[in-house]
Amino acid sequence: WVRLARPGEPADALTERYGGRWYHKALHLDTADRVKTASSGAQSPEFLVGGESKVTLHYSERGTVKQVTSSYGTLVSEVHRAADGLHEHITYGDLAATTTQFNYDTRRRLSTVQTYRGPPALWTTPSGSYTPPAGSPSTLQLVLQNDHFSYDVVGNPTQISDLRNPDEWPAGAKPVTRQMQYDDLYRLTRQDIGYTAVDGQPADQDDAWIDPHEGLPDPRRAEAAPRQSFPERARYQTWAYDWLGNLTDSGDDADGFYDRSLGAAEHGPVSGRAYQLQRADNRATGSPRQGALRTSYDLTGNLTELRVDRDGPCIPAGHCAQVYRYAWDEVGRLVTARRWDAASLDVEDTAAPAGPAAVELHYGYDANDQRVSKRAVDPAGEQSFTLYIFDSLELRRTAYLPLEEDYALNAETEVVYLLAGSARLARLAYEAPGSVPSSGGETVHVFLELGDHLGSTNTVLDLATSELVEKSTHYAYGGIESDYRPTRWNSFREDYKFTGKEEDIEVGLVYFGKRFYAPALQRWASPDPLTVHGLGADPNLYAYVSGQVLKSVDPLGLERCKPSPDGKMTLCEATQSLTANYLRTLYPVIGTTERVFQGAGATAEAVAKRDPLKAAHEMWSAMEDTAMVGTGGVKALWNAGVSHVKDLDTKAKIITGQSDDIVRDGVSVANKATNDLVFVVSVVAIPIPKGSAAPKGGSGSWLATKEPKTPNPPPTKVDTTPTPLSKAPPSVASGSVPAGATAGGKDTTKLTGKGGRAGGGTLSTAAQRSIRSLEARLAEHERKLAAYIENPFAFDNRGDLARNAGRPEVQQRIIDGRIRHLEGEIRNFQQQIEQLHSGKVDP
Numbered sequence: 001w002v003r004l005a006r007p008g009e010p011a012d013a014l015t016e017r018y019g020g021r022w023y024h025k026a027l028h029l030d031t032a033d034r035v036k037t038a039s040s041g042a043q044s045p046e047f048l049v050g051g052e053s054k055v056t057l058h059y060s061e062r063g064t065v066k067q068v069t070s071s072y073g074t075l076v077s078e079v080h081r082a083a084d085g086l087h088e089h090i091t092y093g094d095l096a097a098t099t100t101q102f103n104y105d106t107r108r109r110l111s112t113v114q115t116y117r118g119p120p121a122l123w124t125t126p127s128g129s130y131t132p133p134a135g136s137p138s139t140l141q142l143v144l145q146n147d148h149f150s151y152d153v154v155g156n157p158t159q160i161s162d163l164r165n166p167d168e169w170p171a172g173a174k175p176v177t178r179q180m181q182y183d184d185l186y187r188l189t190r191q192d193i194g195y196t197a198v199d200g201q202p203a204d205q206d207d208a209w210i211d212p213h214e215g216l217p218d219p220r221r222a223e224a225a226p227r228q229s230f231p232e233r234a235r236y237q238t239w240a241y242d243w244l245g246n247l248t249d250s251g252d253d254a255d256g257f258y259d260r261s262l263g264a265a266e267h268g269p270v271s272g273r274a275y276q277l278q279r280a281d282n283r284a285t286g287s288p289r290q291g292a293l294r295t296s297y298d299l300t301g302n303l304t305e306l307r308v309d310r311d312g313p314c315i316p317a318g319h320c321a322q323v324y325r326y327a328w329d330e331v332g333r334l335v336t337a338r339r340w341d342a343a344s345l346d347v348e349d350t351a352a353p354a355g356p357a358a359v360e361l362h363y364g365y366d367a368n369d370q371r372v373s374k375r376a377v378d379p380a381g382e383q384s385f386t387l388y389i390f391d392s393l394e395l396r397r398t399a400y401l402p403l404e405e406d407y408a409l410n411a412e413t414e415v416v417y418l419l420a421g422s423a424r425l426a427r428l429a430y431e432a433p434g435s436v437p438s439s440g441g442e443t444v445h446v447f448l449e450l451g452d453h454l455g456s457t458n459t460v461l462d463l464a465t466s467e468l469v470e471k472s473t474h475y476a477y478g479g480i481e482s483d484y485r486p487t488r489w490n491s492f493r494e495d496y497k498f499t500g501k502e503e504d505i506e507v508g509l510v511y512f513g514k515r516f517y518a519p520a521l522q523r524w525a526s527p528d529p530l531t532v533h534g535l536g537a538d539p540n541l542y543a544y545v546s547g548q549v550l551k552s553v554d555p556l557g558l559e560r561c562k563p564s565p566d567g568k569m570t571l572c573e574a575t576q577s578l579t580a581n582y583l584r585t586l587y588p589v590i591g592t593t594e595r596v597f598q599g600a601g602a603t604a605e606a607v608a609k610r611d612p613l614k615a616a617h618e619m620w621s622a623m624e625d626t627a628m629v630g631t632g633g634v635k636a637l638w639n640a641g642v643s644h645v646k647d648l649d650t651k652a653k654i655i656t657g658q659s660d661d662i663v664r665d666g667v668s669v670a671n672k673a674t675n676d677l678v679f680v681v682s683v684v685a686i687p688i689p690k691g692s693a694a695p696k697g698g699s700g701s702w703l704a705t706k707e708p709k710t711p712n713p714p715p716t717k718v719d720t721t722p723t724p725l726s727k728a729p730p731s732v733a734s735g736s737v738p739a740g741a742t743a744g745g746k747d748t749t750k751l752t753g754k755g756g757r758a759g760g761g762t763l764s765t766a767a768q769r770s771i772r773s774l775e776a777r778l779a780e781h782e783r784k785l786a787a788y789i790e791n792p793f794a795f796d797n798r799g800d801l802a803r804n805a806g807r808p809e810v811q812q813r814i815i816d817g818r819i820r821h822l823e824g825e826i827r828n829f830q831q832q833i834e835q836l837h838s839g840k841v842d843p
Contacts, residue, residue, distance in 0.1 A: 001022050001023070001024050002022070002023040002024075002025075002389055002390070003018040003019055003020075003022055003023070004018060004019045004021070004023075004389070004406070004407060005017055005018055005019075005364075005373075006018065006019060006126050007375065007383070007385065007400050007403065008402070018119075018137050018404055019405060019406035019407060019574055020404075020405060021043075021406050021407075021409065023041050023043070023389050023390070023393065024039075024041060024042070024525065025038070025039055025041040025390045025392065025393070026038070027039075029060075032063075034055055034057070034059060034063075035421070036056065036057060037054050037055065037056045037057070037060065038054060038055050038057075038392070038419070039053060039054045039417075040053040040054065040055070040389045040390070040392040040393055040416045040417070040418065041053075041389060041392055041393035042393060042416045042428070043409060043414065044409065044410055044411045044414045044430075046411040046430055046443060046444050047411065047414065047416055047428055047430075047444060047644035048071075049071040049072060050071070052071050053416060053428075054070065055068060055069070055071075055075070055418050055420065055425075056068070056069045056070065057421075062081075063670050064081060064085070065079055065420055065421070066078065067079070068093075068420045068425060069093075070426075070446075072418075072428070072444075073093055073444045073446070073463060074093030074464070075092065075093050075418060075420075075425050075446075075448065075463070076090060076091070076092055076420070076425065077091045077092065077093045077097065078090070078091040078095060078798070079091075082104075082149060086102065086104060086564065086565055086566050087100075087102050087103040087566040088101070088102055089102065091493045091798065092461070094117075094448060094461055094462070094463045094464075094465065095120045095122060095439075095463070095464060095465060095466040096117035096118060096119065096120045096466035097117060097713065097800070097803075098115060098116070098117040098144070098229055098448075098461060098466060099115070099116060099117065099119075100113065100114070100115045100145070100450065101114045101115075101817070101821070102565070102566050103114075103115070103519070103821060103824050104565055104828075105151075105828075106828055106831045106832060106835075107155075108565055109149070109155065109565055110149050110453055110566065111148065111149055111824075112146075112147065112148050112149070113145060113147050113453065114143070114145060114146050114147075114817070115143070115144040115145035115146075115450060115459065115818075116142060116143050116144065116145075116146075116813075117142060117144075117209075117805070118142065118747055118800065118803055118804045118810050118814075119142065119408045119804075119810070120445055120466060120803075120808070121552040122439060122465065123140055123466075127439070128439050128440050128441070129434075129438055129439070129440065129441045130437060130438065130439045130465065131437065133437075133467075133486075133488055136170060137169075137170035137173075137484070137486060138168065138468075139467040139468040139469070139486050139488060140467065140468070141164075141168045141169070141468060141488070142169075143164050143165065144164075144450075144459055144461075144468065144471070145164070145450075145452075145459065146162065146163040146164050146175075147160055147161065147162055147163075147453075148160070148161040148163060149161075149453075149748045150831065152182075152223070154179070154186065155551065156182050156186050156548075156550075156551060156641045157180060157550050157551060158179065158180055158181075159177070159178065159179045159180070160177065160178045160180075160550075161177045162175035162176050162177050162581050163175070165396050166195065166196045168830070169471075169484070171207060171208040171210065172207065172208050172209060172484065173209025173210070173471060173482055173484035174195040174196065174207040175195065175196070176193055176194070176195055176207075176233075176473060176481075176482075177193070177194045177195075178191055178193050178194075179191070179192045179354070180192075180550060183241065185241075185546070185547070186547075186548055187239070187241055187546065187547030187548060188239060188476055188547055188548070188549055188550060189238065189239050189240065189241075190236065190237070190238050190239070191236060191237045191238075191476055192235070193233070193234055193235055193236060193237075193770060194235075195207035195233065204379055206233070206235070206668060207233045207234040208231070208232060208233070209229070209230040209231060209232050209233045210482065210484075210728050211227075211229065211315055212472070212482055212483035213227070213479070213480075213483070213505070214314075214491075215485050215487065215491025215493065216487055216490055216491040218490065218491065218493075219397070220396055220397055220412060220413070221396075221397070221495070222359075222376065222504075222505060222506045223505075223506060224505040224506065225322065225339060225359075225505060225506055225507065225508055226314050226315060226316060226319035226320065226341055227259050227314065227315055228256050228257075228258075228259045228289055228310055228312060228313065228315075228320070228841065229313050229314065229315050230256060230289075232254075233482065234252050234253060234254065234256075234260055234475070234481070234483070235252075236252065236253050236255040237250070237251070237252045237260065237261060237475070237476065237507065238251045238252070238261075239547070241330050241547060242267075244267075244274055244275060244540060244549070245275075245538065245539065245540035245543045245546065246267045246274075246275060246277070246540065246543070247262070247277075247522055247523070247543075247547075248263070248264070248265055248267075249262075249263065249264050249265065250262050250263070250265070250283075250522065251263065251282070254287070254289060255282050255285040255287030255289055255290060256287075257281070257282050257287070257289055257290055257291030257292070257310050257311075258291055258293065258308050258520050259310075259479070259520065260312055260475070260479075261282065262280040262282070262293070262521070262522070263280055263281050263282025263283075263284070263285065263290075264280065264281065264282065264284070265277055265279070265280040266278050266279040266280065267395045272540070272544055273297070275300075275527075275540050275541045275543075276295070276297050276301065276542070277292065277521060277523060277542070278294065278295060279292070279294050279295070279347075280292065281293070284464065286534055287311075288311060289310065289311060290310070290311050291308065291309050291311060291320075292305075292308075292309055293306060293307060293308045293309070293347055294307050294347040294348060298328065300328075300332060300528040301396060301526065301532075301541060302326070302328045302332060302334075302525065302526045302527070303326055303518070303525040303526065304326055304327070305323070305324065305325050306322075306323070306324040306326075306508075306518075306521075307321075307322075307323050307324075307345065307347040307349070308321060308322045308323075308324075308347070309344055309345050309346075309347050318343045319341040319342070319343070320343065320344065321341070321342040321343060321344050321345040322339055322340065322341055322342070323339070323340040323342075323345065323353045324337070324338070324508060325337075325338045325353075325357075325506060326338075326525065327525070328558055331369075332526060332529070333363070333365055333369065334363055334509075334516055334525070334526070335360045335362065335363055336359045336360070336361065336362050336363070336510065337359075337360075337363075337504070337507040338357040338359065338361075338507070339357055339358050339359040339506065339507050339508075340353035340355070340356045340357050340358060354364050355379075356379045356381075357377075357379070357647070358379060359376070359378075359506040359507060360376065360377040360378075361374055361375065361376055361377075361504065361506070361507055362374070362375040362377070363375075369514065370388075370513070371388060371511060372387065372388050373385065373386070373387050373388070374386040374387075374504075376397070376506075383399070383400070384397040384398065384399060385397070385398050385399070385400060385407060385547055386398075386838055389409065391417070391419060391422070392416065392417045392418070392419055393413040393414070393415070393416060393417070394414075394417075394555060395407055395409060395413050395414060395415070396413060396415050396495075397413065398413035402473045408626045411430035411431055411443075411444070414430075415427065415428070415838075416428040418446070423447060423490045424496065424500065425448065425449065426446050426447055426448050426449060427446075427447045427449060427494065428444055428445070428446060428447075429444070429445045429446075429447055429492065430443055430444055430445075431443060431445060431490060435460070435466060435490060436488065436489050437465055437488065437489070438464065438465070439464050439465055440464075442464065445462055445463070445464065445490070445713065446462070446463035446464070447460050447461065447462060447469055447494075448460065448461045448462075449494060449496075450464055451457075451500065451676055452552075453561060453563060454499050454553050455499045455500045455553060455563060456472075456474055456497060456498050456499050456500065457472070457494050457496055457497055458471065458472050458473065459471055459475075459775070460492065460494055462489070467488075467489070468484075468486070469485075469486070469492050470483065470484065470485050470489075470492055470493065470494060471483075471484040471799050472484070472497065474497070474498050475519070476549045476550060477519055477522040477544065477549055478498040478499075478510065478517065478519035478521040478522075478544075478549075479520060479688075480497065480498075485622060494791070497510075498510055498519065499554070501513075501517075504516075508520055509525060512554060512555075512556055512557035513555070513556040513557060514556040514557040514558050515528070515556075515557030516528075516557075517544065517554075517556070523542040523543065523544055524542045524543075524544060524557065525540075527541035527542060528541050528542075528557075528558065529558070530558055530559065538560060545560040546560055548560070551563075583606070584688045587703075620676075623630075627740060660743065743818065757799070763836070763837070763839075767836050770836055771833055771836050771837070774829050774833050774836070775829075775833065776828055778826060778829040778830065778833070781822055781825050781826050781829065782826060784822060785819065785822040785823065785826065788818065788819065788822065789819065792815045792818070795818075800814050801814060801815070817822075
């Protein structure tokens with residue numbers, strides 16, 4: 001239960017400090033203590049169905065979410081995972097059954113991700129009040145995402161090809177293909193961009209630039225800060241770094257200062273404030289869009305002023321210069337942000353801007369350092385409030401009503417999100433009758449929100465009609481690059497964008513939870529407290545994810561994390577180091593942690609406060625009653641603070657002996673209380689040293705993490721083109737394999753090899769067992785492929801082919817996609833068998 005504080009200074013009397021309205025959110029758990037249903041807290045009658053607004057989670061036998069339903073219908077109809085926990089496909093509950101399919105390479109890196117659907121009958125045979133869009137631009141694209149990823153040997157993405165049909169997309173929103181280059185520290189140094197893909201390569205073709213903030217005015221959303229206009233979208237961007245990790249130079253093909261790049265950047269002397277950006281300008285380029293900026297910081301390193309001057313042209317006209325001023329409280333939280341606009345200014349001037357600010361924001365926080373309020377003041381002194389009540393409920397740009405002693409609440413100010421655990425699945429949007437498409441005249445619309453591989457919200461769909469509502473892309477460092485927002489949907493714009501964080505677009509910041517990020521500056525606005533107090537994350541206090549912007553994220557603003565291949569969880573390195581230190585303190589024989597996947601929650605506060613002991617204890621608590629499911633089929637529980645393993649049916653089976661008995665890599669960890677993926681640990685078992693005591697509660701084996709690896713080599717570009725089916729081994733191309741041979745061409749009757757880690761020229765028992773398992777899975781997939789090619793309709797369990805009986809071209813695309821998926825799995829098994837035979841991998 002929650003009540004909202006009244007604006008202004010708190011009253012002495014407790015009864016006068018809060019509004020009269022109570023907000024309530026309820027969670028109902030099943031017998032396994034998992035969230036079964038969760039209410040959103042919505043109160044507006046328009047958002048209630050049968051007096052309720054709730055989400056219901058349905059679980060698989062494995063303990064993961066397999067379906068999500070709600071008061072408004074099915075949100076996710078099916079979730080299918082691989083043995084290692086990664087998503088294979090997600091089918092949404094919209095009218096067209098939109099599906100996102102994930103494919104991975106042999107190293108379980110994302111290789112392709114496709115979001116597609118077939119046309120529902122409503123599009124071709126409209127009924128009720130629905131009228132399909134006529135002409136261009138369309139909102140009925142069948143392929144919404146078709147990204148192909150290539151990597152270097154250390155896992156940096158070297159190319160992301162967007163293979164959607166450009167003819168289906170309007171100017172300013174054409175598919176974009178990117179090629180990347182890196183330095184020896186894997187920091188992004190160049191990105192080449194093309195807008196029409198030819199055989200997976202960006203073609204030499206421009207796409208018109210359309211203002212991403214253009215659209216119908218909406219009083220429910222803030223107006224963006226002034227920005228430069230461009231004739232075309234960017235064709236390339238470059239970055240250079242110094243030995244401290246500072247961005248010393250950035251550029252782009254148009255030399256668009258501040259909006260796309262900063263030119264030459266100057267930082268403080270090495271003797272002091274070496275990480276603080278002091279000035280930047282690109283006037284040496286002679287670009288018509290050149291400019292300069294200067295910054296100021298307080299004694300604790302927080303950005304207090306930013307002065308920007310550009311030559312334009314700008315939107316709106318005559319507003320190419322800005323002064324931003326930021327104020328911070330005694331514990332380093334941003335409390336005020338202001339912006340003044342001008343036609344031009346001297347960035348070296350230190351005088352305070354004249355007149356009232358064009359934008360003035362005031363922030364409020366709770367005892368957990370979470371932002372709970374945002375008060376906006378316009379030049380006339382009018383105030384509006386944004387209040388963060390629950391993760392599923394907000395009031396946006398509402399007014400305070402003195403007579404009612406509370407904030408205005410109605411369908412236009414109340415914003416409801418539908419979540420599965422901590423994952424934001426959909427948003428409820430109220431639109432006036434007849435103002436946007438509807439199948440039955442409804443005014444409340446459910447907008448599904450889909451993300452990219454970094455978790456940025458890039459696709460929004462209407463649940464009832466399956467029409468596209470928004471499609472956006474971002475620059476590498478987080479600035480909005482394009483945003484297709486059809487006026488047919490009142491130019492709807494989602495507030496949570498880059499890596500799923502909320503943009504304060506009027507003051508040039510993005511709120512991450514513990515810090516604010518300035519995407520135009522390509523850095524944080526305040527120093528990293530973990531680095532200041534203990535060198536916990538990046539040694540550079542302001543660097544964003546150490547320059548590894550296309551493969552890393554920062555969930556809170558405190559540490560660089562690597563998303564899982566399907567973008568559903570993150571690997572955090574600061575938590576990793578804290579845990580490793582704690583383990584070494586307790587048990588010196590235990591090695592360093594190789595990787596720990598941390599979702600939102602358990603250790604965030606402890607990590608933020610740099611408390612290793614508390615962090616580790618909270619990690620053990622989070623892992624209590626945690627289901628660990630590995631590729632070997634081992635299901636186990638890792639007790640809190642205890643280094644032995646129990647099985648799921650709680651029979652206290654302690655695993656001892658060889659490391660083969662314990663899941664090694666790719667362990668999927670699902671918290672039973674929230675069903676969020678919380679941790680993934682690479683573990684091996686090593687014997688207890690003779691004479692050493694076993695850890696508390698355990699015996700027979702220690703659980704230790706892998707020792708650190710040697711530094712990675714510099715990145716090199718490799719050919720990641722998949723082998724054509726015609727070049728595959730005989731088992732795939734012809735369906736026949738010589739007796740005693742695997743699909744990879746190896747003779748398994750003797751099971752000998754190069755020795756590998758087993759040594760002695762003979763494959764280890766573990767390798768033989770792995771090969772036999774892979775061969776069985778390979779044979780099963782080959783059988784499935786042959787059967788599917790013979791009669792694909794016999795496998796049409798979801799009815800995709802039946803629904804498209806009158807559209808043979810759609811049926812063929814579905815069939816081809818499934819065949820390619822099976823072929824990819826077959827190649828994956830073949831390569832794994834080949835690697836085991838060669839001894840290149842340790843099973």
